[in-house]
Amino acid sequence: MAKKIGVTMEVGNDGVAVITISNPPVNSLASPIISGLKEKFRDANQRIDVKAIVLIGNNGRFSGGFDINVFQQVHKTGDLSLMPEVSVELVCNLMEDSRKPLVAAVEGLALGGGLELAMACHARVAAPKAQLGLPELTLGVIPGFGGTQRLPRLVGLAKATDMILLSKSISSEEGQKLGLIDALVPPGDVLSTSRKWALDIAEGRKPFLRSLHRTDKIGSLSEARAILKTSRQLAKKIAPNMPQHHACIEVIEEGIIHGGYSGVLKEAEVFKQLVLSDTAKGLVHVFFAQRATSKVPNVTDVGLKPRPIKKVAVIGGGLMGSGIATALLLSNIRVVLKEINSEYLMKGIKSVEANMKGLVSRGKLTQDKAGKALSLFKGVLDYTEFKDVDMVIEAVIENIQLKQNIFKEIEKVCSPHCILASNTSTIDLDVIGEKTNSKDRIVGAHFFSPAHLMPLLEIVRSKNTSAQVILDLMAVGKAIKKVPVVVGNCIGFAVNRTFFPYSQAAHMLANLGVDLFRIDSVITSFGLPLGPFQLGDLAGHGIGLAVGPIYAKVYGDRMFRSPMTELLLKSGRNGKINGKGYYIYEKGSKPKPDPSVLSVVEESRKLTNIMPGGKPISVSDKEIVEMILFPVVNEACRVLDEGVVIRASDLDIASVLGMSFPSYRGGIVFWADTVGPKYIYERLKRLSETYGSFFKPSRYLEERAMNGMLLSESKSSRSRL
Numbered sequence: 269m270a271k272k273i274g275v276t277m278e279v280g281n282d283g284v285a286v287i288t289i290s291n292p293p294v295n296s297l298a299s300p301i302i303s304g305l306k307e308k309f310r311d312a313n314q315r316i317d318v319k320a321i322v323l324i325g326n327n328g329r330f331s332g333g334f335d336i337n338v339f340q341q342v343h344k345t346g347d348l349s350l351m352p353e354v355s356v357e358l359v360c361n362l363m364e365d366s367r368k369p370l371v372a373a374v375e376g377l378a379l380g381g382g383l384e385l386a387m388a389c390h391a392r393v394a395a396p397k398a399q400l401g402l403p404e405l406t407l408g409v410i411p412g413f414g415g416t417q418r419l420p421r422l423v424g425l426a427k428a429t430d431m432i433l434l435s436k437s438i439s440s441e442e443g444q445k446l447g448l449i450d451a452l453v454p455p456g457d458v459l460s461t462s463r464k465w466a467l468d469i470a471e472g473r474k475p476f477l478r479s480l481h482r483t484d485k486i487g488s489l490s491e492a493r494a495i496l497k498t499s500r501q502l503a504k505k506i507a508p509n510m511p512q513h514h515a516c517i518e519v520i521e522e523g524i525i526h527g528g529y530s531g532v533l534k535e536a537e538v539f540k541q542l543v544l545s546d547t548a549k550g551l552v553h554v555f556f557a558q559r560a561t562s563k564v565p566n567v568t569d570v571g572l573k574p575r576p577i578k579k580v581a582v583i584g585g586g587l588m589g590s591g592i593a594t595a596l597l598l599s600n601i602r603v604v605l606k607e608i609n610s611e612y613l614m615k616g617i618k619s620v621e622a623n624m625k626g627l628v629s630r631g632k633l634t635q636d637k638a639g640k641a642l643s644l645f646k647g648v649l650d651y652t653e654f655k656d657v658d659m660v661i662e663a664v665i666e667n668i669q670l671k672q673n674i675f676k677e678i679e680k681v682c683s684p685h686c687i688l689a690s691n692t693s694t695i696d697l698d699v700i701g702e703k704t705n706s707k708d709r710i711v712g713a714h715f716f717s718p719a720h721l722m723p724l725l726e727i728v729r730s731k732n733t734s735a736q737v738i739l740d741l742m743a744v745g746k747a748i749k750k751v752p753v754v755v756g757n758c759i760g761f762a763v764n765r766t767f768f769p770y771s772q773a774a775h776m777l778a779n780l781g782v783d784l785f786r787i788d789s790v791i792t793s794f795g796l797p798l799g800p801f802q803l804g805d806l807a808g809h810g811i812g813l814a815v816g817p818i819y820a821k822v823y824g825d826r827m828f829r830s831p832m833t834e835l836l837l838k839s840g841r842n843g844k845i846n847g848k849g850y851y852i853y854e855k856g857s858k859p860k861p862d863p864s865v866l867s868v869v870e871e872s873r874k875l876t877n878i879m880p881g882g883k884p885i886s887v888s889d890k891e892i893v894e895m896i897l898f899p900v901v902n903e904a905c906r907v908l909d910e911g912v913v914i915r916a917s918d919l920d921i922a923s924v925l926g927m928s929f930p931s932y933r934g935g936i937v938f939w940a941d942t943v944g945p946k947y948i949y950e951r952l953k954r955l956s957e958t959y960g961s962f963f964k965p966s967r968y969l970e971e972r973a974m975n976g977m978l979l980s981e982s983k984s985s986r987s988r989l
């Protein structure tokens with residue numbers, strides 16, 4: 269059925285015109301909506317039978333803001349004229365400066381441009397639990413319909429900068445306390461109260477307030493300057509590589525110094541510069557990439573419905589199992605945790621409790637909710653409780669035989685509909701299920717550590733996994749607030765496989781004589797939160813040593829064999845876990861580079877003996893980035909070529925959410941496309957001539973470079989999905 273897009277106006281006998289925005293699912297402000305709003309407001313202002321106006325969104329949602337698809341069109345075409353003129357013509361002239369009072373009837377959500385329209389109204393009536401916010405900075409732009417000016421005038425400068433810079437939305441309850449919402453009423457009363465409110469303003473019983481003209485919440489100039497100074501410090505900390513936070517503060521400041529209208533004009537000018545920035549391109553891409561993951565061919569488009577998953581068994585209460593159990597419990601899913609003996613079981617239960625406690629102490633969870641979640645939790649040492657679970661997630665140590673035996677056992681004790689998932693990070697799912705007759709319900713549920721915090725869930729589909737099982741696991745993933753990305757079965761799946769050259773390239777550089785702390789610092793300046801050596805410390809070097817041979821078996825021709833990890837472990841350094849690795853870890857202080865680790869590096873250099881002429885190579889920061897990340901791009905090309913992901917943007921979102929690749933660079937493939945496949949190919953080719961096959965460009969990269977194509981452009985014919 270075609271969706272109904274448009275703006276309607278109905279004038280009641282009370283003389284109130286109700287203007288309704290309809291653009292399912294979130295009433296985004298697409299071009300026809302904006303022109304419809306202009307037309308209806310003009311109409312309402314002219315009609316003599318209209319005394320007052322109410323603005324509302326259809327289907328219980330006010331508006332999710334400006335249509336983000338338009339940003340994407342602007343990015344594709346570079347044509348800024350696709351952006352309609354709104355902030356002055358519609359928002360200031362037709363709405364805020366209208367002679368007839370306007371009331372926003374806010375239900376569900378008012379985000380971005382949606383909230384900005386509501387703030388241009390003369391009062392706001394809201395239903396409970398509506399979501400209110402200006403999340404534009406997450407898209408690389410700033411609010412562009414006057415939000416930078418009106419929000420500070422309605423809620424005060426400190427709160428407004430906090431909400432805008434951190435893209436934090438608030439509930440209508442909080443909005444009422446702050447003065448953003450004038451009345452909070454039951455959902456069924458929102459429209460009737462808004463009508464009455466609008467008439468009350470029209471007839472002088474309530475004040476006719478224009479947000480942009482207000483000054484009562486701004487405070488003195490010196491107070492404002494102090495708040496903006498703190499905001500600038502915050503922006504520097506949270507977004508060192510992005511322009512929109514600082515630009516936004518400048519725009520807010522303009523309005524404080526020269527008045528709201530001047531601020532609106534500057535806002536429009538800055539918005540136009542930012543919308544074409546690389547940051548906006550990357551972040552808008554990530555927005556759509558994340559939503560695209562929920563569309564899986566032959567799974568989400570064949571009329572299947574997800575089955576309810578109410579009780580899950582987790583096998584193994586170690587690092588991963590306890591995190592997975594925590595995530596499930598937090599979404600009200602009952603969990604039984606199975607361990608090998610009571611000592612390990614207690615350890616697992618304590619870890620889950622500690623996870624909850626951590627969330628409570630950081631203000632992310634109430635004590636009450638933590639208590640409720642833990643009441644759904646039970647530890648067990650046998651399979652009795654497994655008979656009525658809807659899903660098992662196995663998270664025992666990475667041992668093929670152990671996992672095969674466990675799957676054979678659970679096949680017997682669970683019901684035939686039960687999903688049998690493994691959190692393995694490297695073992696082939698077909699091998700895990702080899703001894704069972706249930707291959708269609710075996711699936712990979714690959715979480716990232718710490719599993720209750722990291723947002724990515726890789727769902728690994730073997731050639732036998734049924735579409736229903738994939739759909740069910742996708743629904744569980746969403747229920748526990750993860751972004752599920754469906755990927756094909758191969759060693760390392762999509763994320764770990766793509767990033768396995770990351771630490772190897774770093775080791776190669778260190779063995780070539782480059783300072784390892786410099787490498788980490790260059791990579792963090794690029795935007796990854798941890799450089800390769802600090803990441804190794806965090807994961808623990810034992811893991812690196814254990815998975816190395818598994819990768820070597822399949823991808824051996826493109827491995828750099830560095831003795832450094834083994835030497836590091838021999839010297840008693842296992843990373844954060846035992847307080848020292850490349851860095852020193854002390855409670856309460858930041859990791860410190862450990863100069864004494866350089867003797868380990870020296871030893872490794874002697875053994876590899878790859879420094880040309882025995883002398884350290886000299887490289888620029890740019891070359892370091894290229895030597896570390898181009899091999900990652902190269903592996904991403906193979907992942908695309910083999911059809912391990914459905915679409916290139918799935919790898920982008922997986923790299924952002926699983927490896928913390930900077931979202932403002934759009935993800936690994938998007939970034940590579942902005943750098944240019946031809947450039948990457950040529951650099952890798954030259955590097956492989958100097959340093960060997962580790963850098964050898966893949967066939968996929970070569971083809972795209974030769975044909976002038978983007979890496980994201982072509983779909984593989986060899987899909988594993």
Ligand SMILES: CCC[C@H](O)CC(=O)SCCNC(=O)CCNC(=O)[C@H](O)C(C)(C)COP(=O)([O-])OP(=O)([O-])OC[C@H]1O[C@@H](n2cnc3c(N)ncnc32)[C@H](O)[C@@H]1OP(=O)([O-])[O-]
Nearest residue numbers: 294296332333334335336337379380381403411412413559
């Ligand atoms: C000059 C301009 C100035 C202005 O200040 C700029 C802005 O307003 S910038 C905007 C500021 N606003 C924001 O940044 C809000 C961005 N949106 C959100 O945060 C969430 O979507 C929302 C909370 C609204 C709903 O969450 P949920 O219920 O989990 O649902 P969901 O997330 O799965 O989305 C469902 C479908 O709606 C689609 N879609 C959604 N919003 C928009 C949009 N604005 N546009 C277009 N489409 C949008 C989304 O792509 C998806 O499509 P599909 O084809 O089905 O995949």
Ligand SMILES: NC(=O)c1ccc[n+]([C@@H]2O[C@H](COP(=O)([O-])OP(=O)(O)OC[C@H]3O[C@@H](n4cnc5c(N)ncnc54)[C@H](O)[C@@H]3O)[C@@H](O)[C@H]2O)c1
Nearest residue numbers: 584585586587588606607608612663664665666692693717
């Ligand atoms: N550590 C990571 O960062 C990470 C990330 C993603 C996936 N994984 C995968 O998750 C799995 C678990 O890793 P981990 O780091 O949590 O390991 P871990 O060593 O911390 O925990 C494993 C737990 O499994 C328990 N166990 C062993 N045999 C069992 C059995 N028969 N029944 C019940 N419990 C049993 C052990 O007692 C131990 O507590 C592995 O397959 C690993 O590859 C790990």
